[in-house]
Amino acid sequence: MEKSNITTAPSSRRPFDGTGVRRISGRPFKIGTWNVRSLNSPEKIYNVCKEMDRLHIDILGLSxxxxxxxxxxxxxxxxxxxxKIRKRRINVxxxxxxxxxxxxxxxxxxxxxxxxxxxxxxxNAEQQWYKLKTKVHKINANILKPDKWVAKEPWMTEKIYQLMEKRRLHKNDDKLYKTIDREIRREVRYARNSWYRKKWIIKFITDC
Structure with a gap:
């Protein structure tokens, strides 16, 4: 009878008879992840390939x-x-x-x-809890539903919101994205300064 070529290695959970675990021959399989922060330029994918080859990575998950x-x-x-992973929409x-x-x-x-x-x-409690959640969802959808846009800050304007939506639609175009982003920053500074200026004027008038 021919002897088996399977080799074993010591294991912390081996039985008392000294039996080891099966040893896997060859190079270990390497898996990694990498948040590349955009690969808009086509040549950037070759940098990823070079890094995989340098680090001997077999499977790499990119985000x-x-x-x-x-x-x-x-x-x-x-x-x-x-x-493409679809993001779950959150009900506002x-x-x-x-x-x-x-x-x-x-x-x-x-x-x-x-x-x-x-x-x-x-x-029972589970059925009542389900009905309560259904009622809350109904309230959110019919009574507390947001308007066209909801200002997260008191100085937020509709123009800033529209620019943010426009920037989101052009996130794959670096040049246009940066141009819109600069415009948003200018509008935010102007809107914030105007809001604080009005606030301090009203406070000054009321104090006098």
Whole structure:
């Protein structure tokens, strides 16, 4: 009977008879990740290939490449598999509407309606919790839904918001992206200074 060529190595969990674990022959398989912060220039992918070859990486996961196309591509001896990951959209709620008396009364009415139903029902806690979440989603969608845009800062203007949306659409164009970004910075400085100037003027008048 021929002897097996399988070799074993010592293991911390080996049994008392001294049996080792199977040794994997050959070079270890190296896997890595890299946030490249955009590969807008076509020649940058060759830098990635050189780094993979220098570090002997077999599989490399790239993030933030900012490429529009998908599918399988080959660069030299590297096989690229591109997949666009869709970001989960977060439902935005304009919580400032609660300060409005009519809006607040509608929210209270909806919550009281759920509380009355829950008090009379004989459902378990999980079912009542599901109905409460459904009610909250309904309130967010119908009563607290944001307007065309929600200002995150008191000095925020609609023009800045539109420029930010325009910049987001051109994030793959470095030159245009930087131009719009500079314009946004100018508008932000002007809007912030104007808002603080008005605030201090009103405070000065009221103090006098």
């Amino acid at each position: 933030d490449v900012r490429w529009k196309h998908q599918g399988v591509h080959r660069v030299d001896e590297i096989l690229l598999v591109l997949k 709620v304009n919580i400032r509407k609660i300060s409005d008396k009519n809006c607040r009364s509608e929210v209270v009415r909806e919550i009281n309606e759920w509380a009355a139903e829950a008090k009379q029902s004989h459902e």
